[in-house]
Amino acid sequence: MRERSNNGTPTKVLLDFDSTDDPAHGEQEWSAHHGYHRQRMYHPLLVLDGETDQLVMAVLRGGATHASKGALAVLRRILGRIREARAAASGGCACGPSRRGLHPFSANAVSSAA
Numbered sequence: 001m002r003e004r005s006n007n008g009t010p011t012k013v014l015l016d017f018d019s020t021d022d023p024a025h026g027e028q029e030w031s032a033h034h035g036y037h038r039q040r041m042y043h044p045l046l047v048l049d050g051e052t053d054q055l056v057m058a059v060l061r062g063g064a065t066h067a068s069k070g071a072l073a074v075l076r077r078i079l080g081r082i083r084e085a086r087a088a089a090s091g092g093c094a095c096g097p098s099r100r101g102l103h104p105f106s107a108n109a110v111s112s113a114a
Helices: 072-090
Strands: 015-019 032-034 039-042 043-047 055-059
Touching: 015 072, 032 072, 055 072
Parallel strands: none
Antiparallel strands: 015 043, 032 039, 043 055
């Protein structure tokens, strides 16, 4: 997203949350058998910029973890960082970002299964 901001402040940010299977060999810490994938694995959560497919964040999780586990906590962390960046861009003044030409940040969530 930092690369996108080089062209000015993005008007929207689309985040793509996805999990993937990462096979493990042996008894590595946090690896576990996952029934759906039928293998011993890690189950990392990946967050991608939905417009550029650039990796925003990756979280290593245990192999038996549900695909959505931790997604809300990660989203809150990312939203917090975006809010901090917008506050810094406004100079951190008490007048609020909207008076400096930045609109207050709002989040709309859409969930879909691919």
